[in-house]
Amino acid sequence: MVRLKQLWPSLMVLAVLVIGARAVPITKLESAVAKGAVCLDGSAPAYHLDKGSGSGVNNWIVHMEGGGWCADTASCEERKSLMKGSSELMNEDFGFFGILSGNQTSNPDFYNWNRVKVRYCDGSSFTGDIEAVDPAHKLYFRGFRIWQAAMDDLMAKGMSNAQNAILSGCSAGALAAILHCDRFKSILPETAKVKCVSDAGFFINGKDINGGSSMESYYSKVAATHGSAKNLPVSCTSSMKPELCFFPENVVKTMQTPLFVINAAFDSWQIKNILAPTVVDKHKEWNKCKQDFKKCTPTQLQTVQGYREQMLAALEPFRATNTSGLFLDSCHTHCQGGSAALWSGPQGPQVGKTKMAKAVGEWFYERSTFQNVDCPSLNCNPTCPGATTED
Template identity: 55%
Template sequence: MVGVKSGTWVCPLICLLYLLAFLQVEGDNVPMTLLKSAVAEGAVCLDGSPAAYNLAPGSGSGANNWLLFVEGGGWCSTVNDCVERKGNFRGSSNHMPPVSFSGMLGGVQERNPDFYNWNRVKIRYCDGASFTGDIEKVDPATGLYFRGARVWRAIMKDLLARGMNKAQNAILGGCSAGGLTTILHCDSFRSLLPANATVKCFSDAGYFIDAKDISGADSILSFYSDVINLHASANNLPSSCTSSLPANKCFFPQNVVATMKTPLFILNAAYDQWQIRNILVPNSADTNKTWGDCKLDIKKCSSDQLQTLQGFRTTFLNALPGAGSSSTGMFILSCHTHCQSGDADTWFAADSPRIDNTPIGKAVGDWYFGRSSAVRKIDCPYPCNSSCRKVDSNSMED
């Protein structure tokens, strides 16, 4: 009987140990670092709480390699919007939930073969302006701190002191508003690292385009103008852009990328859910409420609506860097989704979305390490790509 009990329990115990080891690197919560020392410098979230990030240390061949990934979360363009954020994780580190690392940040080699053992950092987003705002005065009536640019500098300073100043390889990436952050701060990020380091940037669902909505209005331009004015962002946008264009135009990647010096990879859905809902068909433009179902599920679009979406895809493709930009990688899927790099199922799985039978994770790795001369993959129009079935109409980060 003893032998039977022993045999009964040995396997489950071993399996449990393997499971725990797996969770430790792939699914366990990664500790959060609060930059309490930077509060005195004014580097704080909207509510005045400390800036924050999560760090999974690198090991082995990845000990001197750094992957920074900025989480998304939209923007606040009015005082009321920003006040609402103070009470949740979009504006306060006091309310930030734990995070687990997966997809591009994942720590399992089979699921993330190129970056699994790097120093992997998730930069928490709590300023509402893609880390561009900087206003000294705080209105006591609202208690709002518009200090995103200071938060960015404080996090960079802390990570450099933790070893990023010796980086051999580095990537600055992000999703949605974090993907826009990546583009806006890409060249300045590169300037912080050793001259001999290989430094590149990666934007997932952050290539928001300057386009009119279905009513012919410039809704997204007006919105971004309000964000910039509220947070006083103009002085913290890339000067290479603002030297020749108004600040509100320099919140659009298409105007910034043209002047960037650091290599960039653009991952985006041609039918990006957020852009369709907020750029092409904002509620203000859909006065008859005929787009509700289509915006949620592309399979429910009418033939006329699909034609409009195909026109938006063309506008999006025309806003991308031209073929002459050899350092710019692209992976433009025909999926109806938003953000695809943070999930193991879409990053590097057997059934993840693909172009030319290449998953996202492999395309990004090939581009970063130069395993392919040019990684510029642009999908055919919807509904040609059957691999999109897993992500079409999935939930969005923003």
């Protein structure tokens, strides 16, 4: 981790030279510390903002960074020594690609918007809020306050005048985009067109290889550790246990704000952690298969194929809404919209002969509807890339 931290400035320079990405400097909200809006280690929350121009000056994309969760003191303490738990360890500059790109060719619908990446350093998808601080471990569970502080600061910087706005995210950040979607709309002008985009955040309450739901148990621990219940959508928690409201399939039923879901039917993170998590795969029979489907047994491949059916079932209530958008490819990957190549480049996956950049743009501006599901089997889509992940 230290070595990567040392190399990061050089890697950023290389990205700028080779790809033409803009290195966007970090903004640390030191004033938010007094309000208790802090990372796991007590450091200030942070984001990166590339300001809009021209026709996009009053349009905003706020993208929530991903990176999993921590469910207990031990895992959160480990996390606070990484950039996912401390802004002191974050890179000072960040290259914006994909849906955040400032390049008109690769991101024609959103390139000149105000584009924001909110850094993730709380481990709860921005839902935690516990006042007390563990004196022994000095851990702060304040993810929701981070979200509030970032939104307050952005509103003061012009988002209060938004005409168009998107709350998006990748992975755990994409889940945050779903959980806070209606709340995001509520703080913006009533006249604004507000929608949300989830990239690899539709985590399902799927059955694992033993027929259980280890992810539900895991989310129960996350909710308890971070005090998340009060910040999850009330429309869900009023009728379900808090841990069930971490699953988008239960939240989207009562969402009021339009949502676009980008997801892989064979999501690599979900296959590893929901279908065949280590806690269940005690004999490590799935280790090779989880990494490379070519190394799966015929029985394992049938199980993986069955996971797609679970995904489709979980998406059914979402697909029933008229305002929803869906780009469900049959790739083995996780997080796609933050990559220049995958968002709109020649290597990007296509569903219905359409790349995700065009699909999301058409849906947002209501030029056409887009709710497409890819061909049904593994390796059926020749445009699928190798795995790419933010986690």
